Amino acid sequence: MINEQRICIGCPAGCRLRISGEKNNLEISGNRCAKGAEYACNEINDPRRTVTAAALPDQPDRPCCPVKSDRPVPVAIIGRLLAGIYSTPVKLPVKRGEYLIRNFAGTDINVIFTRTVN
Amino acid sequence: MSDGSFDIIEVVIIGGGAAGLSAGRITAAAGLTTAVIERDSCAGGILNQCIHNGFGLRYFREELTGPEYAEKAAERATEAGCRIFTDTTVLELSVSEPGNGKYKLKKILCCSPEYGVMEFFAKSVILAMGSRERSRGNLAISGHRPAGVFTAGAVQRLMNINGYVPGKEAVIIGSGDVGLIMARRLSWAGVKVKGVVEIMPYPAGLPRNIAQCLEDFDIPLHLSCRTMRINGRHRVESVDIAPLENGRPVLNRAFSLSCDTVLMSVGLIPENELSKKAGVALNPVTGGPVVDSRLMTGIDGIFACGNVLHIHDLADYVSAEAETAGKHVIEYLGGKVKRGEIKTLPGAAVRYVIPGGADPASDNTFYMRSAGVMERARINIHQDGRLIYSRPLKYVKPAEMLKIELPQAVLKESHGSGVLEFSLLAG
Numbered sequence: 001m002i003n004e005q006r007i008c009i010g011c012p013a014g015c016r017l018r019i020s021g022e023k024n025n026l027e028i029s030g031n032r033c034a035k036g037a038e039y040a041c042n043e044i045n046d047p048r049r050t051v052t053a054a055a056l057p058d059q060p061d062r063p064c065c066p067v068k069s070d071r072p073v074p075v076a077i078i079g080r081l082l083a084g085i086y087s088t089p090v091k092l093p094v095k096r097g098e099y100l101i102r103n104f105a106g107t108d109i110n111v112i113f114t115r116t117v118n
Numbered sequence: 119m120s121d122g123s124f125d126i127i128e129v130v131i132i133g134g135g136a137a138g139l140s141a142g143r144i145t146a147a148a149g150l151t152t153a154v155i156e157r158d159s160c161a162g163g164i165l166n167q168c169i170h171n172g173f174g175l176r177y178f179r180e181e182l183t184g185p186e187y188a189e190k191a192a193e194r195a196t197e198a199g200c201r202i203f204t205d206t207t208v209l210e211l212s213v214s215e216p217g218n219g220k221y222k223l224k225k226i227l228c229c230s231p232e233y234g235v236m237e238f239f240a241k242s243v244i245l246a247m248g249s250r251e252r253s254r255g256n257l258a259i260s261g262h263r264p265a266g267v268f269t270a271g272a273v274q275r276l277m278n279i280n281g282y283v284p285g286k287e288a289v290i291i292g293s294g295d296v297g298l299i300m301a302r303r304l305s306w307a308g309v310k311v312k313g314v315v316e317i318m319p320y321p322a323g324l325p326r327n328i329a330q331c332l333e334d335f336d337i338p339l340h341l342s343c344r345t346m347r348i349n350g351r352h353r354v355e356s357v358d359i360a361p362l363e364n365g366r367p368v369l370n371r372a373f374s375l376s377c378d379t380v381l382m383s384v385g386l387i388p389e390n391e392l393s394k395k396a397g398v399a400l401n402p403v404t405g406g407p408v409v410d411s412r413l414m415t416g417i418d419g420i421f422a423c424g425n426v427l428h429i430h431d432l433a434d435y436v437s438a439e440a441e442t443a444g445k446h447v448i449e450y451l452g453g454k455v456k457r458g459e460i461k462t463l464p465g466a467a468v469r470y471v472i473p474g475g476a477d478p479a480s481d482n483t484f485y486m487r488s489a490g491v492m493e494r495a496r497i498n499i500h501q502d503g504r505l506i507y508s509r510p511l512k513y514v515k516p517a518e519m520l521k522i523e524l525p526q527a528v529l530k531e532s533h534g535s536g537v538l539e540f541s542l543l544a545g
Binding site for chain 1: 166169170171172175181182183184185186188189277278279280281306324325326328329330334431432
């Protein structure tokens with residue numbers, strides 16, 4: 001029997017979610033939209049987060065290249081993904097939307113640049 | 119402009135962050151010559167160092183990171199015909215005599231490595247300089263002055279733009295959103311965050327940031343606690359923290375957290391040095407200019423929007439307000455004259471209301487902050503002692519800006535011209 005509370009991270013409203021019931025049959029209240037219910041289910045069964053980081057470029061006088069995962073990442077593999085980002089060399093220039101990492105460890109998760117750095 | 123000629127620009131916007139770019143897009147799209155002046159080497163302001171996601175849900179209708187928001191806003195402004203001068207610092211803003219027809223020209227003195235010292239003359243100016251962080255000097259924390267004490271935003275820049283990690287173990291003073299975001303950023307970079315210390319009984323940042331930046335990493339949040347002392351002579355070694363009871367630190371329950379780095383996330387101050395020097399009157403509560411219903415300051419033709427006007431919770435709100443400012447500039451330059459402005463005033467439990475005036479001939483949007491936490495509150499607007507508008511609010515706290523849309527009909531029906539007083543009522 002699950003009886004948990006979460007704050008939804010889907011948007012700045014930060015709904016206070018109450019989650020009860022069984023893993024495959026959850027009852028969710030406190031959400032103001034469908035995203036909240038989906039988030040609550042994922043929190044119990046498969047918690048995920050969007051990962052953002054800054055990758056170091058090959059030219060030390062240029063700013064870092066910010067990146068994000070193009071979809072939420074299972075919490076258990078965030079550390080591995082970060083290690084992957086930190087150890088992947090970046091060759092300038094990069095454009096917003098281009099890939100730093102494709103299909104990370106067979107998960108379909110891509111890491112993309114979020115800023116154009118020349 | 120680059121050859122030193124004195125073209126008169128219709129709109130000069132000081133600051134190329136979320137506010138400046140959003141306002142510039144609107145005025146340029148209306149066909150007004152628009153120049154955005156940005157001191158950094160690229161447009162976007164502080165968004166460029168906010169590499170986390172959560173931006174843009176309202177303004178762009180998609181979830182973006184700060185740099186994406188910045189780049190998109192800059193692209194849209196440029197596409198609309200707005201010219202962005204980067205690496206250009208405004209040194210002085212003044213009203214120049216004589217005027218050009220009905221507009222007194224504003225002189226914007228600036229310098230850049232590319233053009234040297236130059237002057238812009240503008241029919242209108244939008245102040246969009248944003249804000250800066252409160253620092254250790256704004257708090258009374260005793261102790262030595264060791265290395266390792268930063269504002270949260272400074273660490274954000276060091277890590278996300280310059281690629282440095284500031285230390286190994288950190289304590290964060292203040293629970294503002296930048297501090298919370300940095301707690302996660304530090305954790306993901308391998309820095310141990312030992313705790314967040316908040317003097318108030320509730321966190322200053324958004325609930326979702328408490329969840330995803332502290333709870334995800336089991337970082338303790340010490341509410342109602344005061345940082346008494348930062349220890350360490352050369353480098354930070356620890357901070358002393360005491361819980362508060364009735365506003366007084368309880369020293370026999372004080373504790374220490376060892377760390378080599380301290381981040382301060384204790385609020386933002388609108389950056390109004392240029393405004394002050396130009397003679398723009400400021401509101402002592404917000405730290406931003408006093409503005410009328412058009413977001414125009416006390417100086418004719420100088421407008422303000424974004425964090426320079428008052429501190430916003432979200433970049434999206436900044437952009438929305440900046441677009442409103444842009445629309446008012448278009449009307450102003452189109453010759454629209456203001457009629458029958460009604461003043462606004464903060465009443466009980468309200469810290470401030472922006473803008474300081476309402477236009478009885480149109481819908482009005484007000485931004486306000488409460489003076490305290492209230493559950494099931496009610497916002498009331500009185501005019502000449504009569505209640506003209508009332509709305510329930512679920513939950514009110516100072517950290518969350520309130521937005522009130524007042525339909526034109528309300529002011530039309532009230533027939534009054536007296537001051538609008540905004541107050542919050544509990545229960």
